Amino acid sequence: MDLTNQTFGQLTVQRRATRDAHRNQRWLCVCTCGNTSTVPTTRLTSGRTQSCGCLRKKNPGRPPQNTPQDTPKQDPLNPTKPTKRKFTPPKTRRL
Numbered sequence: 001m002d003l004t005n006q007t008f009g010q011l012t013v014q015r016r017a018t019r020d021a022h023r024n025q026r027w028l029c030v031c032t033c034g035n036t037s038t039v040p041t042t043r044l045t046s047g048r049t050q051s052c053g054c055l056r057k058k059n060p061g062r063p064p065q066n067t068p069q070d071t072p073k074q075d076p077l078n079p080t081k082p083t084k085r086k087f088t089p090p091k092t093r094r095l
Contacts, residue, residue: 003027003041009050011039 003013011029017038020026026038031052043049 001041003044008044008047010055011037011044011049011051013044 010032017026017028033054035052037052
């Protein structure tokens with residue numbers, strides 16, 4: 001698949017770049033702000049990468065999304081107080 005001269009968001013593909021450690025094809029792209037970046041094919045075609053990062057700088061109002069690991073579980077009886085996790089020691093094998 002040749003993405004040369006195609007535009008994805010603010011990025012215009014210039015040429016192929018080297019493959020990454022997972023053997024994914026990467027592309028050298030030029031952003032409308034003038035910066036260059038290398039982006040994997042999947043991020044371009046899925047729309048996940050739209051710019052070199054300048055859009056994030058222009059629109060800082062969007063807060064980061066909470067992931068399940070970041071959100072503490074709440075006690076169902078007292079929803080304002082997070083649940084304490086009980087320590088369970090690792091199981092040992094008997095010899």
